[in-house]
Amino acid sequence: MTSLTQTAQDHTWDIADVIIEIDGVALDLATTGDLFTCSFDQDNITISVDVWGNGMRVINHNAEATITVNSSRMSNMWRKFLKNENNERLAEHKINILTPMERITSSSASFIKIPDLNAGNEAPTVAMQFKCIRADAAAA
Amino acid sequence: MEKIKTMSPIKIDTSYARPVLDAGMAGIMLINPTDHEGLQNYHGLAEVIKDYSLGSAVYSQATAYFNNENSPLFQVTSYKVGDGNSLTSVMNKYYYSGAQYFLVHMSIDDKNLSDIAAISNFVEAQDNKELIVDLTYSDVTKLPAAVSGLNIDNNKATLIMAKNLINGTDEFQGAHFLSTYANAGLGTDAALVNNLDGVTPQDKYEFGANELEKYFVPNKIATYAWRGGTPMMTSGVSQSGDQFQAMVVRDAITNEITSSLNNVILQNNGRITYDNTGIKLFENSIYGVLNEYATRGFIETQFDVHSVDANNISESKKASGRLTGMNWKYTPKFTIDDASFSQTVVLPEVL
Structure with missing residues (x-):
C-alpha cells in the first residue's frame, strides 16, 4: 500500500522562518540546538469518572506556561536584556514567537532567574527561562 | 557659591535629575477660552494657585481633578476667543503634549459655544484621545x-x-467626572461612574425619566442623577451613540502597539531588513498586543492581523524603506449599563 507521505505533497521546514522576539528585540544569534521550547503546565481537560461510570469533563483555563529561549550570549537580545535591567523581578516581558506553523505569545512572562553562565572555549549560550501567567498558541 | 577645593585625589560632582512620571492615560487638558495662547502643566494644586486665583473656573476644575490623589496631570491650553485660527493652531501644537482627555466647560448661553464643535471635530479627526464637553x-x-x-x-x-447650576453655582461636573474616570481602570463604563464628590445630582423628585427622555436622551447628553438610589451618570455613549469606553480602549491599544513597534524599530541594531523576517517582526508584535487585549477581555477573540508578503513587494517599494499595507481588525467587547428583566410570580388559585 502506498503510504500517505508518498502521495502527499512534500513540505519544507525552514528554521530561518522562525522569529523570536522578546520585548521587541529579535533573536539574532542563537545556539546549535532548539531555538526555543514552550511547555504548558496544565492539561486543558481533566476527566473524572465516578464509581458508576458517569463522567465529568472539567475544563481548565489555566494557561500557565514555561517558555525557554536559547540564545547565544553574544546576541543582541541577551545583551539588551541584561543592560535594560529587564531582569527586574516584577517586569512583565512580552514574548512573541512565530514559526511557520504556530504563533506563540505571552505578555505576562517573568524571567525566572539569571540562568547558569559559564565561559570556556565553546560558543557561549544562555537558556533564558520564563514563567508565563498566560501563554497562547495559535495557528500562524 | 563655589565648591571647596580639596586635596583629595577623588573628586565627585553631583547633578540632579527630577524625572516627571508619565501620566499614562490619566492626564486631562482643559481647553480654556481666553485672550492669549499657551499651555500650562500642573501636577498638583499648589502649582495651579500660582497662576489661577481661588474661585476661578480653572482653579475650581483643577481642585475637582486633584481631589483624587492619583490624578497625575492637569493641563490648561488657552486660546484667543474670536480669533478664527487660534483654536486650531493651539490644538495642533499641544494635542500630543500628554493628556488623554480634553475637557471643555461652558454655559449653553456662552457666545463661544460653537467653538465646542470645532474642538470636537478636531479630536474626531485625530482618531486618538477623547473629549468631554461639560455644559x-x-x-x-x-x-x-x-x-x-x-x-x-x-x-x-x-x-x-x-448639569443645571445649583443655586447659581457651577459645580464643574466634567472635572469631577474625569477625576474618577481618568483614573479608573481601562474600559470603565462611563454610565456607571457614581458618587462624585462635590456634584449635586439632579433633584431626586423633580427630575425623572420624563425629563431625561425629553431633554437629554435625544442628543445623547449625559447628566448626573439619582438612579436606583445612587447618584450616577445617566449615559455612557458618545455623540455617535458608541460606547465611550470602547474609544478609550481603542487608544490604549493604539498606544501599546505604537510603543511595541517603536521598540522593534529601535532595539534591533538599527537594522530591520525589508523581507519577511522584518515584516513578521512587526506582525508578531501587533498580534501579541491584540492577543493580550483579547485575553484580558477588552476585545473579542476573533481579531485579525493582515500582513504582507515581502515577495509581492516591488524592489522600488522596498528601496523607499516604507512598509505599508498591514492592518488589523477587532471588535471591542461592550459593557452592560442598562438591563431590563421580567419576572413571573405564581399565585395559586384561591378557593
Missing part, C-alpha cells in the same frame, strides 16, 4: 437645541454632559 444651563428647555446646533452627532470620541 451648564439655567433653562433646560434650551439644552437640546444648543447641542443639536453644534452638529457633532457623528463624533465617536465626544461625550457631552450637562
Whole structure:
C-alpha cells in the first residue's frame, strides 16, 4: 500500500522562518540546538469518572506556561536584556514567537532567574527561562 | 557659591535629575477660552494657585481633578476667543503634549459655544484621545437645541454632559467626572461612574425619566442623577451613540502597539531588513498586543492581523524603506449599563 507521505505533497521546514522576539528585540544569534521550547503546565481537560461510570469533563483555563529561549550570549537580545535591567523581578516581558506553523505569545512572562553562565572555549549560550501567567498558541 | 577645593585625589560632582512620571492615560487638558495662547502643566494644586486665583473656573476644575490623589496631570491650553485660527493652531501644537482627555466647560448661553464643535471635530479627526464637553444651563428647555446646533452627532470620541447650576453655582461636573474616570481602570463604563464628590445630582423628585427622555436622551447628553438610589451618570455613549469606553480602549491599544513597534524599530541594531523576517517582526508584535487585549477581555477573540508578503513587494517599494499595507481588525467587547428583566410570580388559585 502506498503510504500517505508518498502521495502527499512534500513540505519544507525552514528554521530561518522562525522569529523570536522578546520585548521587541529579535533573536539574532542563537545556539546549535532548539531555538526555543514552550511547555504548558496544565492539561486543558481533566476527566473524572465516578464509581458508576458517569463522567465529568472539567475544563481548565489555566494557561500557565514555561517558555525557554536559547540564545547565544553574544546576541543582541541577551545583551539588551541584561543592560535594560529587564531582569527586574516584577517586569512583565512580552514574548512573541512565530514559526511557520504556530504563533506563540505571552505578555505576562517573568524571567525566572539569571540562568547558569559559564565561559570556556565553546560558543557561549544562555537558556533564558520564563514563567508565563498566560501563554497562547495559535495557528500562524 | 563655589565648591571647596580639596586635596583629595577623588573628586565627585553631583547633578540632579527630577524625572516627571508619565501620566499614562490619566492626564486631562482643559481647553480654556481666553485672550492669549499657551499651555500650562500642573501636577498638583499648589502649582495651579500660582497662576489661577481661588474661585476661578480653572482653579475650581483643577481642585475637582486633584481631589483624587492619583490624578497625575492637569493641563490648561488657552486660546484667543474670536480669533478664527487660534483654536486650531493651539490644538495642533499641544494635542500630543500628554493628556488623554480634553475637557471643555461652558454655559449653553456662552457666545463661544460653537467653538465646542470645532474642538470636537478636531479630536474626531485625530482618531486618538477623547473629549468631554461639560455644559451648564439655567433653562433646560434650551439644552437640546444648543447641542443639536453644534452638529457633532457623528463624533465617536465626544461625550457631552450637562448639569443645571445649583443655586447659581457651577459645580464643574466634567472635572469631577474625569477625576474618577481618568483614573479608573481601562474600559470603565462611563454610565456607571457614581458618587462624585462635590456634584449635586439632579433633584431626586423633580427630575425623572420624563425629563431625561425629553431633554437629554435625544442628543445623547449625559447628566448626573439619582438612579436606583445612587447618584450616577445617566449615559455612557458618545455623540455617535458608541460606547465611550470602547474609544478609550481603542487608544490604549493604539498606544501599546505604537510603543511595541517603536521598540522593534529601535532595539534591533538599527537594522530591520525589508523581507519577511522584518515584516513578521512587526506582525508578531501587533498580534501579541491584540492577543493580550483579547485575553484580558477588552476585545473579542476573533481579531485579525493582515500582513504582507515581502515577495509581492516591488524592489522600488522596498528601496523607499516604507512598509505599508498591514492592518488589523477587532471588535471591542461592550459593557452592560442598562438591563431590563421580567419576572413571573405564581399565585395559586384561591378557593
